[in-house]
Amino acid sequence: MIVGWLIAILFLGGALAWASEALDAQLPKFIALLALLGSAVLVGWLALSGQANPLSPQGQWWVLADANWIPRFGIRFAVGVDGLSLLMLLLTVFLGLMALGAAWHEIRERSGFFYFNLLWTLAGVVGVFTSLDLFLFFFFWEVMLIPMYLIIAIWGHENRAYAAMKFFLFTQVSGLLLLFAIVCLAWFHAQQFGAFSFDYFALQDVVLEGRVQTWLMLGFFVGFATKLPAFPFHAWLPDAHSQAPTAGSVLLAGVLLKTGAYGLIRFTVPLFPEASASFAPFAMGLAAVGILYCAKLAFAQQDLKRLIAYTSVSHMGFVLLGVYAWNLYGLQGAVMTMLAHGFSAAALFMIAGGLQHRLHTRDMQRMSGLWSRLPMLSAMALFFTVAAVGMPGLGNFIGEFLSLLGAFQASRVATVFAALGLVLSAVYSLWVIQKVFHGPLLLPAGQGREPDGGLADLGTVELLCYGLMALGLLWMGLYPQSFLAHSASVLEALLQQTGTPGGGG
């Protein structure tokens, strides 16, 4: 029942935070902190506790709750955790805390409702990462969407209404395709086995004729690729990111994007192995195009958050590449990229948010030479930028290298093009460092003119957040085995079960 508790804590914590605002405006964030710490304890317990009650034949599932929900359609409340889910839960809870840190001093208005939305988004994400019933999965998929929409629409920046609507429409339309495909799958199950079922394992037994399989696979693919986002479904992300409050960006980039990748690994390929295999070259091509195209777009941006948003899309291309290589290297690379990018992108968005908080602008044309005024913040920015560039010794390198190593076995052409992304990532990343932190000091009009006024370097909460994320990236880069070990058995089982269309591994 631990997962049930986890979700309950987040839901209840959110409700409580909203209610508590009436008592004291400071109360909600402490309640949110308590709820997140509580869930951190639970996830930690999960990580340490033994593997009980294996459900699947592979035996790596630790089933934690299974109950009837809507028996007429075979819908169950079934949640479970395996190594892969566990990693994702760790990421979710950790970045939840980071998002809280980002919001701590930033969110002043309607803070109760804000933390409600924050926690409910996280609850949805936890549900997505643990659902073993596809209907339940889709339910959580929607739960995660609406609070995030509100976060952007209410606490966002100048163009928030447009961005929030765009985010909503993209996710909703692609979600509709996903839902349609899920229902079709359940219907085929009813055709073949006489009863509706949304059970993850039962649906794997459904036999689908080639074209049907391709169409349903595409439904899943579009649903998840929009979330990831993969080229050409990425158009919502730059707007959503640049308009969202910092905590929203942290959650979006750090956690929500990863649900898309998780969906591809957990559902799309295992449910439609043959269709996915023939689709793989195309997906890898999309990945390579996305990596290069969005890197180029990132370089052209002047809005710092928009720039980081495009780099996110570019880096998610490595995830897509690794997943569709569908061998152990590629998949482990995708998982590591998910974790490492979660940390580095979250940190970079926090830095962009911190700069906006201090300078009241995101326009890089109006920043220069901040290193001399904000040495600690700049050093942190340098660290996370270097991580994003894929410096060996930090987590992102492990992910990207393994993705490419796996992809090379499946498609050499796509890999070579994707590898060129390493050059472009250096181009745009170093440009940011140059424009914002190096060069002669330039501050937006009316900012920090008075000696030592207006511009404060990192505060305690910020330092703590950045420090933890930096240590996390170092850990991932120097001893990734602690993470790889958790996902290895899961991925090996998935590979065995689907055959290995990518070859190798």
Place this chain on the structure above:
Amino acid sequence: MQEWTGLLPAFPLAGFVLLVLSRGRMPRGIAGVIGAGSVGLSFLLALTIAIGVLNNGGQAYTTVLWQWMQVGDFAPGFSFYVDGLTLVMILVISGVGFLIHLYATAYMADDPGFARFFSYMNLFVAAMLVLVLADNLLLLYLGWEGVGLCSYLLIGFWYDKPENGYAARKAFVVTRVGDTSMAIGLFLLFSQLGTLNIQQMLMLAPQQWSVGSGIAVAASALLLGGAVGKSAQLPLQTWLPDAMAGPTPISALIHAATMVTAGVYLIARTHVLFELAPSVQLLVAFIGLATLLMSGFTALTQTDIKRILAYSTISQIGYMFLALGVGAWSAAVFHLMTHAFFKALLFLAAGTVILSLHHEQDIFRMGAMRRRLPVSFWCFLVGSAALTALPFTSGFYSKDEILLAALGQEHYGMLLWTGGVLGAFLTALYSFRLVFVVFFGRDRHQGSSHGEDHAHAAVMEAMSPVMFFPLLLLGLLALGGGFIHVPVDTVFGAVHEEVHASQFLHALMILIPIFGVVIAWGVYGSASYQKAGEHLRERLLAAPIGRRAYRFWFSGWGMDALYQWLFVNPFMVLARLNRKDAVDQIYGWVAQAARVGNSVVVMLQTGNLRWYAISLVGGMVLVIGLGVWR
């Protein structure tokens, strides 16, 4: 001492961490001690390890620190492999590195970013040591990228000047092009051999690939791509001259003695792969030859003291590539070592000149410096003699080995040898042009007040023994380093057969550099230089061909402009044109279409009964019509 191998990079790494955590609030004395001391400790350790290994008959060993990761068969470790080649490298890196650190404590004494400087320097040394110690190509790649990062950070160390930042970014991006090629090489090697462990690869490759097979050619060509990027060889050499924007100790350490020779190390380390791909190996030789000649000509035309030295570095690494290309592995490593001595010496001596003239770098604004800075003068002279390969200096022995090996090449021996000798002539010419212009002739420095400047320089020479101890030591090494035997025979297998060149060729090899020095003296050094030399220069430049050649060489053979036109401009144009993301625009059209459709539908909803009746009738007619027609 072998179990302590892991500490080699750990000392400077610890120094880096301490300096970063101090956030610049540490007193300079302590920061300097940590910065230089950590590298000194590494050197002492390297020395004891070297003694131990050599006493043990040069037996190679591996130390595993920890298993990095394990994904299927892919299991690279944090493991260090030490053999003769590694020993040479770690001794050069930590030894020369320590001397340069020591020098830098004085050179950078007044800089506000003192601690930041030493933190980057220490990180560099740690990464460089990992690069040469790595027992697998992935760990080597970690060091490889790490030194690239530090190079970037240090070139752009004085970050308030945008041109420094540009130089730093250029260095990083250009070398990253090579790095990417190398990464793809790693993917290929792993997919073919199933391991990235270097020794295993060198053992498996000859068993699985035949000489000249496509895979061997592709793999070694991809590795070569990485090597030419890091070592600033054609066609990726353009970043190194600009890299001189960094403080001079950086140029000495990173862009002369250590990092830029990493490409040479990589090829020497994986030499078996190159032997399996003779065409690529020959390409290495010709890349070296072309680079050494091209940059030799360019060095002749430069006026910035550091840029001259930078082009000379490119040219000397060209000699190392030439040696690698003809299979003279140990000669390449030997020249790598002697070059580290004399080029570091030259840079450090140049640094004192630059510092004493308040960061003046134009050689035609110097002159007569031998009277102001006698120690630097003698050091520079020794360094230039070694660079020119005058007899009995260290450079003489290493270059001699290379040229003889080039002569022994089967098909192109004479061509490679002639090119190399021509390069030696150019080297003599530009090195002693530099010496004569800077240290002889009339004082052309337009500083503040002459007397004050002079006093400043004298004071500087007297006051900073930490600057002169490294100079003197490096001077001794540049002179006598030719007698050091590099213990790499066990690494590269059988010693190559001696090439017997005729007495005449030998004499040529000795005399041609001397001839170059004499010419340089005639043009730039003699008392009549001011008249005759300048007259000659003017005459040469007046001729259209001379002017054009001068400009062409000065610009580094137009490579920067070519790349600007070929890669940078198209990218910038593309970036600017598509700043708004064409894909997003398409979704914009969808939204637009929806909005238009909506307004059309809204227009239909007029509330006018007659309009509704007409459309109702029209619709019915349409439907019935459709039914009748079918």
